Amino acid sequence: MRYVFAMAGRDRSATLRAGNTGHRLEAIAKGGGWMRIAVLGTGTVGRTIGTKLVELGHEVTMGSRTADNEHGREWVSAAGGGAAQGTFEDAASGAELVFNCTGGAVALEALRAAGAANLAGKVVVDVSNPLDFSQGTPPTLTVCNTDSVGERIQREFPDARVVKTLNTVNTAVMTNPAGVPGHHNLFISGNDDEAKTTVKGILGAFGWPQHTIIDLGDITGARGQEMYLPLWLRLMGRLGRPDFNIAVVHAGEN
Amino acid sequence: MRYVFAMAGRDRSATLRAGNTGHRLEAIAKGGGWMRIAVLGTGTVGRTIGTKLVELGHEVTMGSRTADNEHGREWVSAAGGGAAQGTFEDAASGAELVFNCTGGAVALEALRAAGAANLAGKVVVDVSNPLDFSQGTPPTLTVCNTDSVGERIQREFPDARVVKTLNTVNTAVMTNPAGVPGHHNLFISGNDDEAKTTVKGILGAFGWPQHTIIDLGDITGARGQEMYLPLWLRLMGRLGRPDFNIAVVHAGEN
Numbered sequence: 001m002r003y004v005f006a007m008a009g010r011d012r013s014a015t016l017r018a019g020n021t022g023h024r025l026e027a028i029a030k031g032g033g034w035m036r037i038a039v040l041g042t043g044t045v046g047r048t049i050g051t052k053l054v055e056l057g058h059e060v061t062m063g064s065r066t067a068d069n070e071h072g073r074e075w076v077s078a079a080g081g082g083a084a085q086g087t088f089e090d091a092a093s094g095a096e097l098v099f100n101c102t103g104g105a106v107a108l109e110a111l112r113a114a115g116a117a118n119l120a121g122k123v124v125v126d127v128s129n130p131l132d133f134s135q136g137t138p139p140t141l142t143v144c145n146t147d148s149v150g151e152r153i154q155r156e157f158p159d160a161r162v163v164k165t166l167n168t169v170n171t172a173v174m175t176n177p178a179g180v181p182g183h184h185n186l187f188i189s190g191n192d193d194e195a196k197t198t199v200k201g202i203l204g205a206f207g208w209p210q211h212t213i214i215d216l217g218d219i220t221g222a223r224g225q226e227m228y229l230p231l232w233l234r235l236m237g238r239l240g241r242p243d244f245n246i247a248v249v250h251a252g253e254n
Numbered sequence: 255m256r257y258v259f260a261m262a263g264r265d266r267s268a269t270l271r272a273g274n275t276g277h278r279l280e281a282i283a284k285g286g287g288w289m290r291i292a293v294l295g296t297g298t299v300g301r302t303i304g305t306k307l308v309e310l311g312h313e314v315t316m317g318s319r320t321a322d323n324e325h326g327r328e329w330v331s332a333a334g335g336g337a338a339q340g341t342f343e344d345a346a347s348g349a350e351l352v353f354n355c356t357g358g359a360v361a362l363e364a365l366r367a368a369g370a371a372n373l374a375g376k377v378v379v380d381v382s383n384p385l386d387f388s389q390g391t392p393p394t395l396t397v398c399n400t401d402s403v404g405e406r407i408q409r410e411f412p413d414a415r416v417v418k419t420l421n422t423v424n425t426a427v428m429t430n431p432a433g434v435p436g437h438h439n440l441f442i443s444g445n446d447d448e449a450k451t452t453v454k455g456i457l458g459a460f461g462w463p464q465h466t467i468i469d470l471g472d473i474t475g476a477r478g479q480e481m482y483l484p485l486w487l488r489l490m491g492r493l494g495r496p497d498f499n500i501a502v503v504h505a506g507e508n
Contacts, residue, residue, distance in 0.1 A: 138474070138477075140399050140400050141399050144398060144399050144481070145394050145395050145398050145399070145484075146394050179505065180503055180504055180505060181503065181505060182503050183503070184501075184503045187485075214489070214492060215492065216485075216488045216489070216492060217488070217491070217492065220392070221488050223392075223484050224484035224485030224486075224487070224488040224489075225485065227398070227481040227482070227483075227484045227485065228481070228482055228485045229481075230399075230477050230478035230481045231441075231470075231478030231479065231481065231482045232478075233478070234470045234471070234475050234478040235468070235470070235478075235502060237471070238468060238469065238470060238471065239502070239504060241504060241505075243504060243505060244502060244503060244504035245502075245503055245504075246500040246501065246502055246503070247438075247500065247501040247503055248489060248493070248498060248499075248500055249434055249435065249436050249437070249438045249498060249499055249500070249501055250434055250493060250495060250497060250498035250499075251433065251434060251435060251495075251497060
């Protein structure tokens with residue numbers, strides 16, 4: 001069930017039926033083609049990524065707990081053609097690729113609502129951070145050290161191809177990396193190399209040059225990506241701005 | 255009680271007696287002067303920092319569990335004039351400033367052996383990371399998220415002026431930041447601004463330009479500094495080298 005669905009000019013359904021998923025994913029990885037993408041979560045992260053994906057020509061359904069979410073409705077109206085909203089399940093069932101943009105503390109719950117069958121075989125991009133503000137600031141992490149949200153998602157949905165990325169930068173940087181001048185890096189981790197290649201293609205379309213994306217290896221790399229958050233938060237406080245990032249530098253480059 | 259103590263050319267005892275500690279610390283902060291410094295821990299971190307401090311003209315006593323430690327003896331012999339070894343207590347009791355270069359998992363124990371009275375009023379530079387290799391690799395942290403080694407030290411020794419720094423870089427970088435080319439940053443945190451200024455002076459003598467040292471605020475910043483380690487370890491694995499660092503980049507610089 002889809003709400004406020006706005007179809008773009010060309011006949012996407014026909015392309016979908018005719019297309020070969022493998023080739024299409026490959027095309028996406030090279031910066032071409034388009035996909036049906038679910039963006040789970042209607043917060044700033046979901047809206048930022050959803051808007052950019054629509055701009056890039058993808059067909060995006062934003063998922064939330066309810067079929068008609070106020071933020072979702074506003075986003076669909078603003079994002080225009082290619083944007084729709086629905087439940088987590090609506091969004092995931094019709095998608096070829098899923099972005100988890102819910103908070104890390106509720107990500108598993110949202111993905112359960114999306115349904116394991118609707119995630120099986122699909123690339124699931126986990127952008128979340130398990131921040132817990134319930135005890136005030138600074139927030140703590142609901143999971144860390146011996147586990148991570150990325151790993152938990154992969155364990156609970158073994159047929160999903162989980163890729164962790166984008167959680168180390170603010171929404172101001174995620175889809176506008178050039179807003180931070182000079183060299184800086186993004187991290188990616190996941191067990192499935194093809195899935196990581198697909199996601200690197202999308203990140204490239206977001207503006208991240210491929211050489212700036214550091215592959216940390218399997219999904220246990222998510223631990224390092226998520227545990228960087230306390231330093232990120234402290235830096236944001238000291239710099240007084242969220243539009244920053246880190247560059248990894250070593251001899252033999254720069 | 256000091257072992258294998260080698261006095262440098264000038265009469266330091268006389269200078270010590272005549273000197274004004276406040277002025278001397280100020281001189282050090284500006285890159286001049288010298289101090290009696292305890293380096294607790296005879297591992298690579300302790301030996302690297304101890305050697306650099308001796309090179310800079312400081313009088314360094316390396317502390318360990320025993321008065322005559324094998325690594326300590328080798329270090330004293332190699333470092334030459336200005337180098338001595340002793341127990342944690344020997345080292346701390348004679349020092350004006352203390353570097354904790356023991357592992358984060360045993361730091362409190364080492365500092366208890368050094369003695370609270372021997373730390374009171376002194377700058378205690380905590381370089382440690384609470385890495386636990388007992389369950390294999392990757393190591394986990396013995397404390398994180400809601401607490402840190404830096405905070406634990408400050409809580410247990412409220413009269414010490416704890417400054418956390420240098421734990422985010424390998425020994426290859428600590429005293430040779432220019433080995434990593436271009437712009438990159440070091441973090442510092444602690445409750446006592448004067449103590450941080452003193453430590454920034456020492457870091458400057460190590461080769462860290464003052465503008466590269468980012469003050470994260472009070473000692474709770476140590477949480478972010480220590481929780482960065484899982485990402486650091488993963489990066490080391492992917493880069494295949496430990497002589498790297500991160501640069502914080504944002505609009506308005508570079």
